[in-house]
Amino acid sequence: MKSTFTKFCRRRLAAAIATLALGAASTAAIAQDQKKGISDDVVKIGLLLDLSGVLTDIAGQGTATAVQMAIDDFGGKVNGKKIELVFADHNNKADIAAAKAREWFDTAKVDALLDVAGSATALSALEVARLKNKIIVFNGPGTLRITTDLCAPTAIHYAYDTxxxxxxxxxxxxxxxxxxxxxxxxxxxxxxxxxxxxxxxxxxxxxxxxxxxxxxxxxxxxxxxxxxxxxxxxxxxxxxxxxxxxxxxxxxxxxxxxxxxxxxxxxxxxxxxxxxxxxxxxxxxxxxxxxAFYWDLNPETRAWSKRYFEKAKRMPNMIQAGAYSSTMLYLNAIKATGTDDTETVMKKMKATPINDFFAKNGKIRDDGRMVHDMxxxxxxxxxxxxxxxxxxxxxxxxxxxxxxxxxxxxxxxxxxx
Structure with missing residues (x-):
């Protein structure tokens, strides 16, 4: 009996030690992430949009308005650091989109691209983000290649696809x-x-x-x-x-x-x-x-859309609603992890269920596709x-x-x- 009791106690002790070790490791990992902090003491978000072409009405200024709403609703800061938004017109040209993305990542210290309007321009910006190891989220483009043969570990396709x-x-x-x-x-x-x-x-x-x-x-x-x-x-x-x-x-x-x-x-x-x-x-x-979205679906969609209408003077489409939702997901991941480090934030985003006015029980799959009801x-x-x-x-x-x-x-x- 004594031997059996001793073995039982040893097993319980070993389990307790293992639990403490896992907890310590988790705490250490969180602490390590937080040590990385916010690069350049600012979180800078970029958008490459169609401000003058065929997509301007659906993926132009309205997207910037939605992302700015998310930043404002977040209080303009995350973990005490300012959130900045920059956006530019890529003129629906892939080379311009790639050049601007490269410039923003290299010299303007942009931490993430949270939308690129149009498919060809999106694919060119995706390759730059892959090379620079930067987060890129897509709401405007539809091409399936974003989550098939050209998928990237730092890319998310959020609102819809072909x-x-x-x-x-x-x-x-x-x-x-x-x-x-x-x-x-x-x-x-x-x-x-x-x-x-x-x-x-x-x-x-x-x-x-x-x-x-x-x-x-x-x-x-x-x-x-x-x-x-x-x-x-x-x-x-x-x-x-x-x-x-x-x-x-x-x-x-x-x-x-x-x-x-x-x-x-x-x-x-x-x-x-x-x-x-x-x-x-x-x-x-x-x-x-x-x-993926309609402003009059339910009380939540109506409430957010009416706020958007006050700023844009038109009701939002699924690109704009998705841009707000994905921006909030990104900022909340930074808040939770204490850093804007690419791998850390992306890991948190992929582990977080999306439950808001845009999507219920949404989740980001291994291929970067955020799946939700259509x-x-x-x-x-x-x-x-x-x-x-x-x-x-x-x-x-x-x-x-x-x-x-x-x-x-x-x-x-x-x-x-």
């Missing part, structure tokens, strides 16, 4: 009989990615793609593209573009009477509330689209809208594990197979 958009919208159209497609595709990385992803979804569901036509960004005349789509006989015309290009394509479709016969429908694969506002409900009514909306008819910006009807909610590319299919080298 897979989630095409997956949700295309499946809804297919369910309603839209089994033949023709694409109007923006001739750059984002458009190609959106068309490819939608094509895969369509073919997997037994549908077919009859063809596609590419158009330059910021195209002034869509008449020839609409005529080609019309003559294809496809039941669905998929708009693999965004911003002003999407608005102009829909207006041209109306002018040419593409939708009057009822034989063809438009599918906006990336549309924002800004686009519906620009088009107007008479032309946009009935469109199906997917988004929503399928239908644009209201004019007589259904009760107030300005009252544009969407919620058709359905798609859970995160069904909306985004399954991790098992990811080609990201960071994902353990």
């Amino acid at each position: 897979y989630s958009l095409a997956n949700v919208t295309a499946k809804a159209m297919l369910k309603n009989g839209g089994d033949s497609w023709y694409f109007l595709t923006a001739d750059y990385a984002f458009g190609a990615s959106l068309q490819q992803t939608a094509t895969e979804v369509i073919k997997e569901a037994g549908g077919k793609v009859l063809g596609a036509v590419k158009h330059p960004t910021n195209a002034s005349d869509f008449s020839s593209y609409i005529l080609q789509a019309q003559s294809s006989g496809a039941k669905v015309i998929g708009l693999a573009n965004t911003g002003a290009d999407t608005v102009n394509a829909i207006k041209a479709a109306q002018e040419f009477g593409l939708l009057k016969s009822g034989k063809q429908k438009l599918a906006g694969l990336l549309m924002f509330i800004n686009d519906i506002h620009a088009i107007g409900l008479p032309s946009a009514q009935g469109l199906l689209l997917s988004e 929503y399928l909306f239908q644009v209201k008819a004019p007589n259904e809208s009760k107030s300005p910006w009252d544009y969407y009807k919620v058709i359905g909610t798609v859970p995160a594990d069904q909306a985004f590319l399954p991790l098992a299919k990811s080609t990201c080298p960071l994902v353990k197979k």
Whole structure:
């Protein structure tokens, strides 16, 4: 009995020592991180936006407004150190985006890029962030490559991507009989990615793609593209573009009477509330689209959006809401760890569940994709809208594990197979 009791006591003592050791190690790790402190005694956030081009209405000044709101709501300081925001226009040119990112990281002491508008510009800035070992978060671009073959340990894709958009919208159209497609595709990385992803979804569901036509960004005349789509006989015309290009394509479709016969429908694969506002409900009514956020979803979204409206004089889109949310995640990670060190902050961000007005039970996967629910909306008819910006009807909610590319299919080298 004595021997058994002695062994029991020894085991309990060993367990207690091990627990103390783990606690000490954890405390030591936290202390070590805190010793790193805030570099240059300031937390500097950068944004590379489209302030003068085709994306300016959806990924321009409005994003800067949302990030500044987050900084202000945080009190303008984190752990006693000032938070600064810098932003610039990359003119939708990849070389300018890369050069500005490099300049900011090297000489302006920017700690993190928390958005880059546009896919081609985003990919160029991503490579600079990878080289400089800096945090980069994306809300504006959609290209899936951010979390597949070009994924980086310091990169997060936050609001949406081409897979989630095409997956949700295309499946809804297919369910309603839209089994033949023709694409109007923006001739750059984002458009190609959106068309490819939608094509895969369509073919997997037994549908077919009859063809596609590419158009330059910021195209002034869509008449020839609409005529080609019309003559294809496809039941669905998929708009693999965004911003002003999407608005102009829909207006041209109306002018040419593409939708009057009822034989063809438009599918906006990336549309924002800004686009519906620009088009107007008479032309946009009935469109199906997917988004990660809508200002009138619930009391939380309404409360934040009304504050945003007071500053921007328009309701926010999912890019702007995501930019606020991801900025708060970044600043809270710095507050919790006591440092702006890249590895430490990124580790904390990836370990933190996202529960705010933008996303519930959101989480950042190993490939850098922040997964969350997506929503399928239908644009209201004019007589259904009760107030300005009252544009969407919620058709359905798609859970995160069904909306985004399954991790098992990811080609990201960071994902353990």
